[in-house]
Amino acid sequence: xxxxxxxxxxxxxxxxxxxxxxxSPRSGDLSVYWYQQSLDQGLQFLIQYxxxxxxxxxNILERFSAQQFPDLHSELNLSSxxxxxxxxxxxxxxxxxxxxxxxxxxxxSRLTVL
Amino acid sequence: QQQVKQSPQSLIVQKGGISIINCxxxxxxxxxxxxxQQFPGKGPALLIAIRPDVSEKKEGRFTISxxxxxxxxxxxxxxxxxxxxxxxxxxxxxxxYIPTFGRGTSLIVHP
Numbered sequence: 001x002x003x004x005x006x007x008x009x010x011x012x013x014x015x016x017x018x019x020x021x022x023x024s025p026r027s028g029d030l031s032v033y034w035y036q037q038s039l040d041q042g043l044q045f046l047i048q049y050x051x052x053x054x055x056x057x058x059n060i061l062e063r064f065s066a067q068q069f070p071d072l073h074s075e076l077n078l079s080s081x082x083x084x085x086x087x088x089x090x091x092x093x094x095x096x097x098x099x100x101x102x103x104x105x106x107x108x109s110r111l112t113v114l
Numbered sequence: 115q116q117q118v119k120q121s122p123q124s125l126i127v128q129k130g131g132i133s134i135i136n137c138x139x140x141x142x143x144x145x146x147x148x149x150x151q152q153f154p155g156k157g158p159a160l161l162i163a164i165r166p167d168v169s170e171k172k173e174g175r176f177t178i179s180x181x182x183x184x185x186x187x188x189x190x191x192x193x194x195x196x197x198x199x200x201x202x203x204x205x206x207x208x209x210x211y212i213p214t215f216g217r218g219t220s221l222i223v224h225p
Binding site for chain 1: 212216217
């Protein structure tokens, strides 16, 4: 158990809809990262938050947005969903106590867009 | 642009054999090279990592070999076991920047 909690584990929705994925980082970790995993693209970095502030941005679509709340949990919002958004979405966290950049991943949220 | 190229995409090995996964990179500023292991239905978890000041790091049956001049590093799994069947990701990181992951290798170890 990595200590990172993601909900929901599975989500099925229709094109054009909006969903919210939630992540609770390990206790004490200030950084939260969101990754998208698809079969042909591996792990794609979307966005990082550190203590409530956006720290780095990757290949995140404009239809996607995220935020980190004062209690350090994070939410990834996906809107105007398309079939191609079907993927596993992982949240990871890291903190000052982790060795040299180790990321701790949650078990992911599997999104299916029909 | 893929900054870390990982091969092969899939690998089938017999129990007791050696599994070898290779990664190549371009950015010479990378200074931390971790390998992550992902079992089905789980998130990736750090397996072993190396810094470029050493050429090899071994932890149990898992060894990272690092060739700085060739800008390549590889994961060797000795005496591969069915329980090693998983997806393996190499990654590279520069300082405190976001790590870049390879596309992953699906390893199947037949009993």
